[in-house]
Amino acid sequence: MRIHKTAFFLFFIAAALFTSCGKDQIEQPNATDKGYGYYPLETGKYRIFQVDSILFDTIAGAVRIDSVRTYLKEETADTFVNSTKNIVYRIKRYEKKTLGEKWVFKDVVAAEKDSAQGIRVEDNFRLLKLVFPVKVRQVWNSTLYIDNTVEVKAGKKEIALFKNWESEVISFGKPAIVEGRTFSDVLDLYQANDENSIELRRVREKYAKGIGLISSEMEILDTQKPAAVPWRRKAQSGFILRQHLIEHN
Numbered sequence: 001m002r003i004h005k006t007a008f009f010l011f012f013i014a015a016a017l018f019t020s021c022g023k024d025q026i027e028q029p030n031a032t033d034k035g036y037g038y039y040p041l042e043t044g045k046y047r048i049f050q051v052d053s054i055l056f057d058t059i060a061g062a063v064r065i066d067s068v069r070t071y072l073k074e075e076t077a078d079t080f081v082n083s084t085k086n087i088v089y090r091i092k093r094y095e096k097k098t099l100g101e102k103w104v105f106k107d108v109v110a111a112e113k114d115s116a117q118g119i120r121v122e123d124n125f126r127l128l129k130l131v132f133p134v135k136v137r138q139v140w141n142s143t144l145y146i147d148n149t150v151e152v153k154a155g156k157k158e159i160a161l162f163k164n165w166e167s168e169v170i171s172f173g174k175p176a177i178v179e180g181r182t183f184s185d186v187l188d189l190y191q192a193n194d195e196n197s198i199e200l201r202r203v204r205e206k207y208a209k210g211i212g213l214i215s216s217e218m219e220i221l222d223t224q225k226p227a228a229v230p231w232r233r234k235a236q237s238g239f240i241l242r243q244h245l246i247e248h249n
Contacts, residue, residue: 037209043079109121219231
């Protein structure tokens, strides 16, 4: 079974398009150090990720497991000023199955930050990704601006993607190795970390200062078999998504 691509890049369908108004028109927060450097926004920048996905789907009573590897490019194209006078960055995304292929346009997402928060909007879902100043064990509601009961399609099933999300900073200012690459100053956090016998919502992200997101691991899984076994053995619906940075400017 071929995996539906849009089930694996966090959100689904094309993101809402935004009207550009050119270069930065207001000053961004001074990154002197409340952690703003972990969420840099600048036109002309790009990042390329390797994305590995596993889909769990139950069809006619049998669990089907499919996996796929793709590549995702995010390119910060331009900006506009929103109704609250914040600069919003329009990010074009492209994908391909192998590194040797040409990039194919996927969708457009948006990002912004002010002195207190970093926001990302995908498919009209407005997620509170970071809060400033960054502090260890700081917690916040990453789904503050959305309905966290909304269900999205993963394979044949609808799944409550955002159920019980709560963000927490694990550490920052420390070096980290991601897929063999060393980054000198990394913010490590959970966007979600909730588990019971039938549901798992775990999203862990790492951000490098001056670069932004360098890795993301998502485990969004449901089951009706509450056995004390690993999730890969009992999951009946949902997905696992792992992506890591392989190139940037």
